[in-house]
Amino acid sequence: MAPYEPEQDTSEAGELRVGRRKAARYVVPVAVAGVAAATIGLVPALATSGDPDLPKVTAQELMEKIAASDTQQLSGTVKISTDLGLPSMGGMAGGFAGGGGGADRGGDDEGGGGSAADPKNKLMELASGTHTLRVAADGPDKQKVSVLEDAAEYSLIHNGDEVWAYDSASNEAYHAKGFQVSGEKGDKGDKGEAEPPAGMPATPEEFAEQALKAVDDTTSVKVDGTAQVAGRDAYRLVIEPKQSGSTVGRITVAVDAKTGTPLKFTLTPSSGGAAVIDAGFTKVDFGKPSASTFDFAPPKGAKVTEADEHSALSRDFKGRDFKDHDFTDKAKGGKEFKEEDLNDLKVIGEGWTSIAELRLPGGQGLPTAGSGDVPPDAQKLLDSLGDQVSGKFGSGTVFSTRLINALVTDDGKVYAGAVTKDALVKAANAAHQA
Incomplete structure (x- = not known):
């Protein structure tokens, strides 16, 4: 060879x-x-x-x-x-x-x-x-x-x-x-x-x-x-x-x-x-x-959905202006969801270790059993899926796969990328000090 x-x-x-x-x-x-x-x-x-x-x-x-x-x-x-x-x-x-x-x-x-x-x-x-x-x-x-x-x-x-x-x-x-x-x-x-x-x-x-x-x-x-x-x-x-x-x-x-x-x-x-x-x-x-490989006719009795029918509702939704619209029940103490909440995406670093930083809508972390937003059993499941971490940024939970990891902080920020848990914590600490 x-x-x-x-x-x-x-x-x-x-x-x-x-x-x-x-x-x-x-x-x-x-x-x-x-x-x-x-x-x-x-x-x-x-x-x-x-x-x-x-x-x-x-x-x-x-x-x-x-x-x-x-x-x-x-x-x-x-x-x-x-x-x-x-x-x-x-x-x-x-x-x-x-x-x-x-x-x-x-x-x-x-x-x-x-x-x-x-x-x-x-x-x-x-x-x-x-x-x-x-x-x-x-x-x-x-x-x-x-x-x-x-x-x-x-x-x-x-x-x-x-x-x-x-x-x-x-x-x-x-x-x-x-x-x-x-x-x-x-x-x-x-x-x-x-x-x-x-x-x-x-x-x-x-x-x-x-x-x-x-x-x-x-x-x-x-x-x-x-x-x-x-x-x-x-x-x-x-x-x-x-x-x-x-x-x-x-x-x-x-x-x-x-x-x-x-x-x-x-x-x-x-x-x-x-x-x-x-x-x-x-x-x-x-x-x-x-x-003939690319020929197709629906079999007899098949239910056929036309794409324009299926997307009609989403097009109507897409055409409306939802800025400053309240998607929660204020009577229950819900927080107002605003369009700008989704427009705070930043990229930390470059290349293979770049990390996306963004804010969760409402500026708060994951709901918890202590706040009454999550049943205790659901909280146990949530805790079992993530690792609790802390640093200069405060505290949060890291959700991991073998490739993509995401840190959700208690104050409502998310750091995600194809990086290790330690890299996420380091990025959150650096962002907090900036």
Whole structure:
């Protein structure tokens, strides 16, 4: 196997950060939070069947190869796993998001029921456990993702200006028209604007894009040998924080040697153990998928929710001015919620150890049993989920996962990031003294 150069400082690769915004240095803590608060039991990291002998490349050349990759057509199977170290919620997450369970989740929009097939709800289920997905793409206007379950399947299909989603378990479908992948406004007509379905990354390429946006001078990037993934020869690109205090240990991306397409993404925490996120192709074909792959018609008897119907209530809500509106019952001593309470976000530090600081609405900490706001049993559960800490800032509670940690102080401030508990306390102390 060809030798590989020692670790490369990414300050030499500034020209590679095509389209990266100034704030991109904060993307990994935030994007990884979205991916984690948003992703993956565990697929063995970068499972290989031998290390192929490939020509030597530098980290800069490999990042260029990824940036230049223009894979428009593919189909295959992806296995995605998350292990955030959280207790299992079973089907609760999907139930809350969908407004209920089973075939009765659809309900009436005005009653807040929503649709069991709504992508914003369904794809969030990828945030925990292990899932198998079938994916297909044919250019920017045709994509399909199917989540395979034990006795059911959920499919999200984008074909031209239409998006269909179908949940076979509940026999519900979700339909949106006027969709444009560019993010531009769709055909308004009488139905409002069509928007892309919100969800978490579902392929190694989407995960890798988020990680590469955060590459800056706080990051070490190197090529660490080769691998074979889904029968394809690949280089292994390793991304690591240079700073101490991050919960991110390393990110490994297996990059297809021929196309530059990321085939596998693995995020390992600094604490060690199983990967927090592991997503990779187990089968992949870069040929053109059959046109029928992207055809869909709802089965007979399926409940169909139109996107404009489902979003009508939210558009009405969005159009109103709620500044200085009281969302609580003043008769019960509630505090007034103001729009400006959400506009005090600050970012402390940079790169992998950046921390978001914000105030909770109302300027007070978590409700407690002592204040009469929380039942004693609920307080015990809350206490069991967090660690009590104190410092110059006062006292508070740290809620932890294997990747994202958040400190909620008793005076209503929140410090959150992909950093250790000690880093949060240090940031809160520094902010208090500032």
